Amino acid sequence: MSSDKGADRPAGPALQCDRVVAGYGDAPVVREVSLTAAPGRVLCVVGPNGAGKSTLLRALLGLVRVRQGTVTLGGKDVTNKPLEELARSGIGYVPQGEDVFDTLRVTENLDMGGFILSRAERQARMDAVLDIFPALRRLTRRYAGTLSGGERKMVALARVLMSDPDVLLLDEPTAGLAAELTRMVLEEQVRLLAGLGKAVLLVEQKAEAALSVADDAAVLVNGQIALTGTGAEVLANEDVGEIFLGGAGRGKGWMQSMWAGSAGSAGTDGTVHSTGIA
Numbered sequence: 001m002s003s004d005k006g007a008d009r010p011a012g013p014a015l016q017c018d019r020v021v022a023g024y025g026d027a028p029v030v031r032e033v034s035l036t037a038a039p040g041r042v043l044c045v046v047g048p049n050g051a052g053k054s055t056l057l058r059a060l061l062g063l064v065r066v067r068q069g070t071v072t073l074g075g076k077d078v079t080n081k082p083l084e085e086l087a088r089s090g091i092g093y094v095p096q097g098e099d100v101f102d103t104l105r106v107t108e109n110l111d112m113g114g115f116i117l118s119r120a121e122r123q124a125r126m127d128a129v130l131d132i133f134p135a136l137r138r139l140t141r142r143y144a145g146t147l148s149g150g151e152r153k154m155v156a157l158a159r160v161l162m163s164d165p166d167v168l169l170l171d172e173p174t175a176g177l178a179a180e181l182t183r184m185v186l187e188e189q190v191r192l193l194a195g196l197g198k199a200v201l202l203v204e205q206k207a208e209a210a211l212s213v214a215d216d217a218a219v220l221v222n223g224q225i226a227l228t229g230t231g232a233e234v235l236a237n238e239d240v241g242e243i244f245l246g247g248a249g250r251g252k253g254w255m256q257s258m259w260a261g262s263a264g265s266a267g268t269d270g271t272v273h274s275t276g277i278a
């Protein structure tokens with residue numbers, strides 16, 4: 001495995017999927033999806049609730065069976081390989097929702113992310129990860145349950161970095177976070193990972209915020225890619241509102257409505273401003 005050496009780091013492998021079909025029952029949820037997550041770039045897949053974003057990530061991870069199409073890592077076929085094998089091959093995954101262990105200390109949470117490493121490697125790797133997220137250093141003894149929303153996300157990202165993945169799959173890392181923290185997680189934490197040379201595949205419902213930090217972007221609707229482009233192109237595309245909201249969007253108004261959808265959690269995370277990480 002490679003390490004976080006910065007600019008002189010050789011480019012890692014790209015994760016690609018080609019016409020992937022996957023789902024749970026008879027009707028496929030993900031339909032003929034083709035994407036490339038390239039090293040050093042953030043690929044953002046936005047789409048409404050239920051579009052199939054989480055299922056797509058699970059299919060790439062071998063957690064939901066791919067029925068048609070292929071998934072390749074650095075050109076090597078990894079379709080339907082077990083999660084542990086994918087982890088050893090350099091793919092890291094941060095699932096949606098509760099992703100840290102509240103009753104464990106930060107260091108213990110990180111240790112769990114290094115399960116494929118030897119004890120000595122784990123210690124060295126933890127130092128490297130704490131260099132990537134220096135704000136975590138003064139929190140290492142804290143129980144994760146006592147941390148703010150933004151700090152918990154940092155722990156979740158740091159935990160997956162323990163295995164030094166080349167490719168990161170992030171499922172709605174801003175879920176439940178207020179607007180300001182959402183921007184902080186995306187602009188600082190997610191961009192940082194791409195800056196380390198990792199290929200980042202981010203799926204998000206918060207379209208405007210996520211597209212703003214994306215190099216490459218795709219809009220997923222009903223399990224199909226409706227539109228692709230650079231993050232800026234998709235953000236600027238007047239049709240996206242219509243696509244996204246099934247005709248209910250009106251020009252730029254859809255962006256505001258996506259923000260309005262996330263505003264319900266604004267103000268619930270009052271501890272953040274005193275932590276110094278925002």
Ligand SMILES: Nc1ncnc2c1ncn2[C@@H]1O[C@H](COP(=O)(O)OP(=O)(O)O)[C@@H](O)[C@H]1O
Nearest residue numbers: 024025029047048049050051052053054055056
């Ligand atoms: N474990 C499951 N079993 C059956 N259907 C599921 C399961 N998980 C998700 N689905 C269905 O798959 C569709 C896409 O869900 P999901 O991938 O979670 O969408 P998103 O992440 O974009 O909100 C939805 O219709 C959802 O009800």
Ligand SMILES: [Mg+2]
Nearest residue numbers: 053054055096
């Ligand atoms: Mg989801």
